[in-house]
Amino acid sequence: NAGVMQNPRHLVRRRGQEARLRCSPMKGHSHVYWYRQLPEEGLKFMVYLQKENIIDESGMPKERFSAEFPKEGPSILRIQQVVRGDSAAYFCASSPPTDIVGYTFGSGTRLTVV
Amino acid sequence: DAKTTQPPSMDCAEGRAANLPCNHSTISGNEYVYWYRQIHSQGPQYIIHGLKNNETNEMASLIITEDRKSSTLILPHATLRDTAVYYCIVRVAARGGKLIFGQGTELSVKP
Numbered sequence A: 001n002a003g004v005m006q007n008p009r010h011l012v013r014r015r016g017q018e019a020r021l022r023c024s025p026m027k028g029h030s031h032v033y034w035y036r037q038l039p040e041e042g043l044k045f046m047v048y049l050q051k052e053n054i055i056d057e058s059g060m061p062k063e064r065f066s067a068e069f070p071k072e073g074p075s076i077l078r079i080q081q082v083v084r085g086d087s088a089a090y091f092c093a094s095s096p097p098t099d100i101v102g103y104t105f106g107s108g109t110r111l112t113v114v
Numbered sequence B: 001d002a003k004t005t006q007p008p009s010m011d012c013a014e015g016r017a018a019n020l021p022c023n024h025s026t027i028s029g030n031e032y033v034y035w036y037r038q039i040h041s042q043g044p045q046y047i048i049h050g051l052k053n054n055e056t057n058e059m060a061s062l063i064i065t066e067d068r069k070s071s072t073l074i075l076p077h078a079t080l081r082d083t084a085v086y087y088c089i090v091r092v093a094a095r096g097g098k099l100i101f102g103q104g105t106e107l108s109v110k111p
Helices: none
Strands: A005-007 A010-013 A019-024 A031-037 A043-050 A053-056 A065-068 A075-079 A088-095 A109-113 B009-013 B018-023 B031-038 B045-050 B061-064 B070-075 B084-092 B105-110
Touching: A005 A088, A010 A019, A019 A088, A019 A109, A031 A075, A043 A065, A043 A075, A075 A088, B009 B018, B018 B031, B018 B084, B018 B105, B031 B061, B045 B061, B045 B070, B070 B084
Parallel strands: A010 A109, B009 B105
Antiparallel strands: A005 A019, A019 A075, A031 A043, A031 A088, A043 A053, A065 A075, A088 A109, B018 B070, B031 B045, B031 B084, B061 B070, B084 B105
8 A cells, every 4th residue: 555655755846836636545535635844844744635525724825726636646835936935845644534643644745845 | 633742852772662643732532642654765654553552563562641632652672774754643534635734753763
């Protein structure tokens, strides 16, 4: 049973380009969470999704950022018109629909904006 | 979710037990205590969780005080690979819901 798969591991984008980060949850997990970690800072919650629904996007910047978790395929975090301040590690976690187990995190995508 | 307080850093000698404290004095009756760790630049890793009883698994033990206002994560025989930031998180165990990470404790295991 593969863990949470994130790709790419490293992504370099020029300012103004779009970044697409993908997350495939563990088998049987229908809840996905995205977190951002700026250099030398802590983990910040961004968005929580279930299949085809955004449940909590209270941590998402109001502009340029969007997330989806379609019925088929991975969850996608999209950043439009990237700026240098978007350079960070983006982690995805997944959990099953039942209650109290711990979440499983992926290895992250390191986004560098040049 | 209740707020937690952890010391910013701790040292531990290799092979000795590492005891990481966490205060959660405003914890509610239906909130669990979770511990995660993040080894440098990797994704966070779930360690253990508990409600009111002490818990043990292959990674660690969790001791929760009787009044549930504090807890201690114990790594019985710390190794250099246990050097990481350890996070204590308190939350209601429901169907999903975000984890809020604080600053955690940076544990350095030294030879």
